Amino acid sequence: MSxxxxxxxxxxxxxxxxxxxxxxNKVWYLRQNRLFREATEEGIMQHEHLFTMCEMPRxxxxxxxxxxxxxxxxxKRGTVRIVRETxxxxxxxxxxxxxxxxxxxESLFDRRARTTHAxxxxxxLLCTSRADDLFALLSRDPALALNVAKVLSERxxxxxxxxxxxxxxxVGDRIEHLYHKLASEHGVPVKGGLRIDVRLTHADxxxxxxxxxxxxxxxxxxxxxxxxxxxxxxxxxxxxxMLS
Amino acid sequence: MSxxxxxxxxxxxxxxxxxxxxxxNKVWYLRQNRLFREATEEGIMQHEHLFTMCEMPRxxxxxxxxxxxxxxxxxKRGTVRIVRETxxxxxxxxxxxxxxxxxxxESLFDRRARTTHAxxxxxxLLCTSRADDLFALLSRDPALALNVAKVLSERxxxxxxxxxxxxxxxVGDRIEHLYHKLASEHGVPVKGGLRIDVRLTHADxxxxxxxxxxxxxxxxxxxxxxxxxxxxxxxxxxxxxMLS
DNA sequence: TCCCGGCTGTAAGGTGTCTTACGCGGTCAC
DNA sequence: GTGACCGCGTAAGACACCTTACAGCCGGGA
Numbered sequence: 001m002s003x004x005x006x007x008x009x010x011x012x013x014x015x016x017x018x019x020x021x022x023x024x025n026k027v028w029y030l031r032q033n034r035l036f037r038e039a040t041e042e043g044i045m046q047h048e049h050l051f052t053m054c055e056m057p058r059x060x061x062x063x064x065x066x067x068x069x070x071x072x073x074x075x076k077r078g079t080v081r082i083v084r085e086t087x088x089x090x091x092x093x094x095x096x097x098x099x100x101x102x103x104x105x106e107s108l109f110d111r112r113a114r115t116t117h118a119x120x121x122x123x124x125l126l127c128t129s130r131a132d133d134l135f136a137l138l139s140r141d142p143a144l145a146l147n148v149a150k151v152l153s154e155r156x157x158x159x160x161x162x163x164x165x166x167x168x169x170x171v172g173d174r175i176e177h178l179y180h181k182l183a184s185e186h187g188v189p190v191k192g193g194l195r196i197d198v199r200l201t202h203a204d205x206x207x208x209x210x211x212x213x214x215x216x217x218x219x220x221x222x223x224x225x226x227x228x229x230x231x232x233x234x235x236x237x238x239x240x241x242m243l244s
Numbered sequence: 245m246s247x248x249x250x251x252x253x254x255x256x257x258x259x260x261x262x263x264x265x266x267x268x269n270k271v272w273y274l275r276q277n278r279l280f281r282e283a284t285e286e287g288i289m290q291h292e293h294l295f296t297m298c299e300m301p302r303x304x305x306x307x308x309x310x311x312x313x314x315x316x317x318x319x320k321r322g323t324v325r326i327v328r329e330t331x332x333x334x335x336x337x338x339x340x341x342x343x344x345x346x347x348x349x350e351s352l353f354d355r356r357a358r359t360t361h362a363x364x365x366x367x368x369l370l371c372t373s374r375a376d377d378l379f380a381l382l383s384r385d386p387a388l389a390l391n392v393a394k395v396l397s398e399r400x401x402x403x404x405x406x407x408x409x410x411x412x413x414x415v416g417d418r419i420e421h422l423y424h425k426l427a428s429e430h431g432v433p434v435k436g437g438l439r440i441d442v443r444l445t446h447a448d449x450x451x452x453x454x455x456x457x458x459x460x461x462x463x464x465x466x467x468x469x470x471x472x473x474x475x476x477x478x479x480x481x482x483x484x485x486m487l488s
Numbered sequence: 489t490c491c492c493g494g495c496t497g498t499a500a501g502g503t504g505t506c507t508t509a510c511g512c513g514g515t516c517a518c
Numbered sequence: 519g520t521g522a523c524c525g526c527g528t529a530a531g532a533c534a535c536c537t538t539a540c541a542g543c544c545g546g547g548a
Contacts, residue, residue, distance in 0.1 A: 084405075084407075086412050092412065094407055105397060115401070138390060138393075141386060142389045145382075146353075149389060149392045150352075150353040153349060153352070154353075156396055156403060157359065159407060161359075163328075163338055163407055164330055166410035167330075167410055167454025168334050168454060169330070170504075201525060201526090210411025212506060213525090213526085214505095214526095215506075221528095458498085459534090459535060459536075461498085462498080
């Protein structure tokens, strides 16, 4: 994958929209993105060396809490989990990210070591950039900087909605909300609903809804009984009559 | 708080002309905001007409969930609470903001009605700007746009830390963490610690830590017993030996 | 001054969920 | 194949916290 491809993917990531067919969409992104509307081919070329692509299999630790490497990541393909660890060693997953998302953006503004770690959930293709390089690029282009702000604003809204759930909803409802959100972001249409192919174990789900592996097993079984979720092999399906 | 009250307050916020001495201070106030931290005096002067100051007493509903007015707010003085409401009517306070913070920034990127409401906790002086005006300003100044991103990034980190607490910490610990955070952000030094002058009722605290008024009363009493908090009249004091 | 409404303290009972414990089936490496 | 490991299902007991209920307090307005 060329650096140019990487750069294009990065701006695609900032727009938070997902390609259906990659080859067609490279051109599509060029036309859509404000930056590239006025930019010459050479202008794009100038920045291609700032980006690197890399492939990572399920389970890879992208970065660890405490790391001080200042790198920003863009998800091109696959899924990544952002995790905090509580003082007594429990994991809290604060975000599940897919194609089009970016992460590690704290290091754009903050020199402190990371407070989270990031793990690959489904085999991923990532694009990376050094914080200083990206910062310089953003400093020259307000539209891009605003895109970053927009992405963060959406993530904040997401986090607040999760806080609401954690504060007052029961575990069963939290799990259902989680799967509805995953369905809308990562669901693939199957007959009768949306299948979630993100490979989350019950322990992973527990870390997302603030519960334990055992209660998650129990509550999922209850939800399936009630017809609010279905199982398709190992994957969870949200019935379409449940999608508001 | 009634919807009518909300509308009246919004209207007042847009219309009210402040006394001349406030206008003179406007630039000074703007300068205190994180957004304009590195901006030049002239730069602020140029855009000063985009902003309006307005005073709001404790209890004022700054904006309500469902409002579609696209306005961004800057806190010059006082304290403001950002609140979401759960389907069954419970309040979840997702942020407590003080001097230098901004809020309502969703409307910069998003045309949907607000999902939160904002209430004045301590008599506040706010500065308002129409979303479109501010957006135009940010589009011309990458440094300002990056400041917005930075503020959002910090708020996100904050939200994630709260999620961690809500997920696995006991109510007592959550309250203690809350007061430590408030102390570091809004605390005024008194002998033996930091006093928190933000006027939060136990019900308010409950909405911050995802609990009930009664358990908050109980747990605060326990914390005071253990010497982990002190009371100074109605205010809470965090003993300095508790500040890590 | 007195009343009223909002804030706080306290306690009994109920329950959602965590903890602990164990067994079972799949999958992968050897 | 066969063991080791991981992910899953289930169940009894404990407990943190919510619910419900009521009473005292303080401050502000009539």
